[in-house]
């Protein structure tokens with residue numbers, strides 16, 4: 162299928178700002194699904210609230226645009242009732258890890274077969290540039306005019322510790338890697354977390370004098386490196402990209418089915 | 429193996445927001461922004477059909493249309 166067969170063309174041009182990384186995530190996600198050859202009817206996209214969460218309106222899958230931070234709870238309901246469908250949950254950093262932090266760690270702990278994509282622009286874009294748990298100390302935000310003092314989460318370490326069985330990181334610059342990783346994450350049976358570093362030139366970029374969307378993407382190229390590279394050994398400051406965790410563990414819907422069979426006593 | 433050869437860059441001027449990402453990251457410097465800040469392919473003869481502009485476009489505004497190039501025998 163062509164790219165335009167996966168989207169709701171009537172809503173384009175989309176509402177994201179010029180150069181917003183979220184559009185590149187949309188692009189990469191379409192390539193991943195296209196390569197998998199999955200039909201739109203096999204896909205469900207569930208999102209919460211945020212610029213990132215608007216993505217579910219643009220995809221021509223089964224889609225649910227729900228409430229802030231709770232997309233994974235809705236997605237869990239969908240997946241348990243229709244386990245044969247592929248459920249994808251794109252989330253903002255605030256959506257996933259501030260208000261939605263608890264849903265995030267418990268979905269990971271259960272290892273339910275859902276693909277969570279954290280579109281991490283390190284800021285609340287939709288509401289005007291407030292700092293998030295991913296902003297990090299020393300950065301500027303509208304709610305941190307003298308710079309932020311909160312330490313940030315590491316999405317990868319957090320997902321790993323909470324029990325996610327597929328954990329990866331990539332960026333809006335590394336589009337081919339992004340499509341490959343999202344594809345692998347959808348194929349993985351269990352809870353998959355893909356952090357995509359995304360640029361918000363309008364708030365994070367402007368507040369932190371990081372220049373244009375192009376400058377922000379150049380920075381992604383310069384500040385990241387493949388997992389275990391020689392460059393990382395030399396410069397520990399570099400952020401690693403790639404698949405960190407890919408393991409098999411009992412999946413939640415399968416385990417739940419076994420309980421149903423046991424409760425039915427073979428009837 | 430047959431290589432992809434460029435037919436044309438299809439650029440949707442209504443969808444393009446002029447962010448310049450395609451212009452900056454094209455390895456062959458094929459694209460530019462015009463006076464209305466819309467992407468245009470100005471040096472199509474240099475295009476290697478890598479599709480990086482299409483893949484990185486946040487607005488899904490670029491499509492690189494290709495055809496199979498038949499390898500000429502030496």
Ligand SMILES: Cc1ncc(C[n+]2csc(CCOP(=O)(O)OP(=O)(O)O)c2C)c(N)n1
Nearest residue numbers: 211212213229253254255256284285286287
């Ligand atoms: C219960 C509730 N609290 C607060 C809000 C206001 N709100 C809307 S989006 C948002 C955060 C958006 O940030 P993020 O999730 O990082 O997405 P982005 O816009 O950056 O993509 C907040 C706090 C809301 N809609 N609902």
Ligand code: SF4
Nearest residue numbers: 177178181212286361
């Ligand atoms: S405010 Fe930021 S995150 Fe929201 S659309 Fe604009 S650039 Fe993207």
Ligand SMILES: [Mg+2]
Nearest residue numbers: 253254284285
């Ligand atoms: Mg955000």
